[in-house]
Amino acid sequence: MTHWRMGDTAQDYKVANSQAADWARGKFEKQIEAGRESAVQTINTIVNTVPQDALVAGRALTFQPSETDVQVLFGDGAEPKPIHDNAFRQMCSKAGLPLKFGDALRTGEEWERELLAHNLTEIHNRQDRRHFMRSVKGEVRACLSDRYAPYNSPEIVDAIVGEFQKLGVVPLSCRATDTRWSLKGVLPMVFEPFADEIMTYCLDIKNSDYGNGAFHVRLFGNRVMCTNLMTTEDGLRKVHLGGRLSDDFTFSQETYQLNSAALISATKDTVAGLLGPGKIDEMNQVIVEAHESSLSWAAAKRKLGKLTKTETEKVQEAFEGNDVMNLPPNETRWRLSNAISWLGVNTENQDRALDLQRIAGEVIGQ
16 A cells, blocks of 8 residues: 655545556546546636526516527517527426426427417516526526526636645546536546455536536545446535525626635535545445445345336346446445446436436445
8 A cells, every 4th residue: 555645735545556456547547538628628618608697577578489499588679589498498397387398389380389489478477576597699598596696607617626736636527518517526546445446536516507406516436447436425515596686686797706705615625525535545444344244135125215116126137147347246235336336327317327326325335
């Protein structure tokens, strides 16, 4: 066992130096190299995407059909704006309009789009509500509550990157979509809780500036042999909710910075805590205990109350099978956790995959 001193932080990590660790390190470094490019692209997207905000009364909204969709106007004489799928879902939800019905009308014939526009206009006009609208390049990407607390994502990302650099954390995989972003940073070292079991640890920080998810910081464990991921700890979750906005509220850079200041401070503390040597040592010990904890399928099944029947059957097949590449050997709590994580890796629905990774992390400590 050797120690890796990270920059000027004077923090010692007990890293692996076995033959298995050397192999894993080579595989890991390729993942890191690919992550650098995705990080640059993601950060550029976040910095260069500046939403235009407006507080609009429901009675001022007018919807009208276009040739292929519906558009919205923020008052008489305003320019019609195209509506992003995310904003459309939120507009339907606030109107009490079933999304499946709304989608069917939206993609239907001209009369169906006219009916949809009429319904949305009438319902929103009759509601005593105000909406925090966020648009990018003329497209409405979000229709939010007037208590929505906007954060300054570029400033938050800058603080995250700075904290990562202090700890020597490097990008693993990063992504920005139209409505949310994710930065995943990893400690550039491998750990060996027990012989030939190689682990890495990373933080995944997610946020949506458009009501498509809360700000979230999670610690992940990654089994390098097969890239099974499990959420070992939820470090910080913050919803975008504040006081009700006044009618004369001005959406300025200063406002975003004030909303973001407390979040940035909490995020820095969370990042340092979750990736510190003490937490990593603790997680490695939890894995050792899970590895040494034998488990029959009958006992294992009782830990899977959050899984569907089909998911439970797939986990059982993996747990009782002969695969010792994607899963660790022997019927233990550690193998059960990896069976759930493996299912998450092979699940197309990314939201459900995150749920399975969280459940896999919970099983380790049970």
